[in-house]
Amino acid sequence: xxGREITLASRPSGTPGEENFALVEVDVxxxxxGEVRVRNTFMSVDPYMRGRMNDVKxxxxxxxxxxxxxxxxxxxxxxxxxxMLPPGTTxxxxxxxxxYAVGPAKLFRPIDATVAPASAxxxxxxxxxxxxWVGLRVIAECKAGDTVFVSSAAGAVGSVAIQLAKRTGxxxxxxxxxxxxxxxxxxxxxxxxxxxxxEGRFASQLRAAAPDGIDVYFDNVGGEQLEAAIGVANDFAxxxxxxMIANYNTPIPGPRNIVxxxxxxxxxxxxxxxxxxxxxxxxxAEAGPAVGSGELKALETFVDGLEQAPAALCSLFAPGAHxxxxxxxx
Amino acid sequence: xxGREITLASRPSGTPGEENFALVEVDVxxxxxGEVRVRNTFMSVDPYMRGRMNDVKxxxxxxxxxxxxxxxxxxxxxxxxxxMLPPGTTxxxxxxxxxYAVGPAKLFRPIDATVAPASAxxxxxxxxxxxxWVGLRVIAECKAGDTVFVSSAAGAVGSVAIQLAKRTGxxxxxxxxxxxxxxxxxxxxxxxxxxxxxEGRFASQLRAAAPDGIDVYFDNVGGEQLEAAIGVANDFAxxxxxxMIANYNTPIPGPRNIVxxxxxxxxxxxxxxxxxxxxxxxxxAEAGPAVGSGELKALETFVDGLEQAPAALCSLFAPGAHxxxxxxxx
Numbered sequence: 284x285x286g287r288e289i290t291l292a293s294r295p296s297g298t299p300g301e302e303n304f305a306l307v308e309v310d311v312x313x314x315x316x317g318e319v320r321v322r323n324t325f326m327s328v329d330p331y332m333r334g335r336m337n338d339v340k341x342x343x344x345x346x347x348x349x350x351x352x353x354x355x356x357x358x359x360x361x362x363x364x365x366x367m368l369p370p371g372t373t374x375x376x377x378x379x380x381x382x383y384a385v386g387p388a389k390l391f392r393p394i395d396a397t398v399a400p401a402s403a404x405x406x407x408x409x410x411x412x413x414x415x416w417v418g419l420r421v422i423a424e425c426k427a428g429d430t431v432f433v434s435s436a437a438g439a440v441g442s443v444a445i446q447l448a449k450r451t452g453x454x455x456x457x458x459x460x461x462x463x464x465x466x467x468x469x470x471x472x473x474x475x476x477x478x479x480x481x482e483g484r485f486a487s488q489l490r491a492a493a494p495d496g497i498d499v500y501f502d503n504v505g506g507e508q509l510e511a512a513i514g515v516a517n518d519f520a521x522x523x524x525x526x527m528i529a530n531y532n533t534p535i536p537g538p539r540n541i542v543x544x545x546x547x548x549x550x551x552x553x554x555x556x557x558x559x560x561x562x563x564x565x566x567x568a569e570a571g572p573a574v575g576s577g578e579l580k581a582l583e584t585f586v587d588g589l590e591q592a593p594a595a596l597c598s599l600f601a602p603g604a605h606x607x608x609x610x611x612x613x
Numbered sequence: 614x615x616g617r618e619i620t621l622a623s624r625p626s627g628t629p630g631e632e633n634f635a636l637v638e639v640d641v642x643x644x645x646x647g648e649v650r651v652r653n654t655f656m657s658v659d660p661y662m663r664g665r666m667n668d669v670k671x672x673x674x675x676x677x678x679x680x681x682x683x684x685x686x687x688x689x690x691x692x693x694x695x696x697m698l699p700p701g702t703t704x705x706x707x708x709x710x711x712x713y714a715v716g717p718a719k720l721f722r723p724i725d726a727t728v729a730p731a732s733a734x735x736x737x738x739x740x741x742x743x744x745x746w747v748g749l750r751v752i753a754e755c756k757a758g759d760t761v762f763v764s765s766a767a768g769a770v771g772s773v774a775i776q777l778a779k780r781t782g783x784x785x786x787x788x789x790x791x792x793x794x795x796x797x798x799x800x801x802x803x804x805x806x807x808x809x810x811x812e813g814r815f816a817s818q819l820r821a822a823a824p825d826g827i828d829v830y831f832d833n834v835g836g837e838q839l840e841a842a843i844g845v846a847n848d849f850a851x852x853x854x855x856x857m858i859a860n861y862n863t864p865i866p867g868p869r870n871i872v873x874x875x876x877x878x879x880x881x882x883x884x885x886x887x888x889x890x891x892x893x894x895x896x897x898a899e900a901g902p903a904v905g906s907g908e909l910k911a912l913e914t915f916v917d918g919l920e921q922a923p924a925a926l927c928s929l930f931a932p933g934a935h936x937x938x939x940x941x942x943x
Contacts, residue, residue: 334876505871505872509871510867524874524875525875526875527871527872527875535869536866536867536869537840537866537867537868537869537870537871538867538868538871539865539866539867540867541835541839541857541867541868541871542835542857543883544854544881544882544883545854545855545856545857545883545884545885546664546883546885547883548882548883548884548885548888549881549882549883550880550881550882550883551874551879551880551881551882552874552878552879552880552881552882553873553874553875553876553877553878553879553880554875554878555875555876555878558878
């Protein structure tokens, strides 16, 4: 049998375009002993994939030109040579951006699609959700009474961070890039204050939103928002540096007020979710039931069809193109 | 009786000049009940005093124009209305930049001038020493086997940080601004590698000095050295942000590579020594005997005469003007 997959046709410079990707038809191997074949149903579209398109050493290996863009995915086992994963099992894995994934059973983790819809395991209950939880709880040590600023707060990670901060008893401020996602952030996620940043004016916007300063900054953006956060930070504020999407495609100036980190005793700490994988169980024990009860919202935008995956990937870097977790549905 | 004191004549903009200070003659009050009069013998000249010359809220109150520049000092009690501090007692206090200090006994802390020379309590055994100890041990969690980079390593704080890092079993890299202080750093303090930064070339200089990266950066400088340190940092490196003298007088660009803090999981943390005053005893228990035995060197530059204090203060911001702790001797 054959299936389709998305490969990296060439390395983008700056913002990726659809010409950097190709849709190719390939033979799908029969599963060998201990292996399974999975038909993918949902695929995760993630900002960190941009970094893997460059030929530089980072915390994840770069994609090879001509090779498939293996990203996160959910699928259903169709053929199995492993009794622990019988056909019909819903699994989470890292062999996305293709119709069919074939590999040893240990690469596929069964998920409970009765607790929450399977797609949630790519977002609020998956890597983005755990990222938000680790950044907020472990790195930024968020506590009740804090004022918490989350950038890109209608995004996959930010939408969970905002909700977890509220659950912790914090006052929340979130930024997002469109009026539409601002509405979602306020009305669906319950952010206390929502800002749509205006270039060159963000520092004063944030100051107006946080007259008593901020205690935690969950940074998904970097650039002007990071600088503004340093400017309004209270003494001993904690910054969880999760990603800096503003820096992914083009270089931007560093925070000119970094010297304030001394006088204010700020802690700025970068983190990567994979270092904290041991805490997945603890996270799911809290977040799973909360998603099931609807208390924690899964904010998702779906794009239909594998052939739409390159456009979806490119849209990640366009303002306000989607809210929450961006998912390709097959 | 009368005495002289140094006052702030006007607020400097940019690098301070001697015209910003005045030497005035004042009446010295008689000590009241519970008070002492101290004849100052050594006065501390500190970079943080530059911040106090601006009329902005910081972690220490600004100096008032026309008021004395109260800084750290050591002196000898000459007249006393407090039995705990009899005449002849050597004391450490915060009423410097004047010939005589008069005030309640609780403002003066007796020091043991038999363990180390009295001037050491302004440097290696004083605030700069405790600063180095807190930054290295508490904030940066320096351990044996680390590669530690200290900027301004022949300065009051840096010279102690370099020595403490060596004592911890770390490999040390230090920067300093003159060939003369580079020699001191290498030969007296025992730094493994010494760099005299060349503008625009520092990143490659540091990379050559640290082919295996750095694990700890003790930042006294900010600017280009901070950016270079981020560039060569190993995963999970810890940055103790102690001061950024490059930023004190004129604004400079922030680190353009701050995004690397995410992938490398860096921790950048600002600190102020006064938050850690409770650990002074622990620090002195380690450092006192080490200074006494000569194992920990007190690097000091003396300037003679109160009237030289303004010039000394201005020279803090000139390249390579002194090594170690800058002290005015009366």
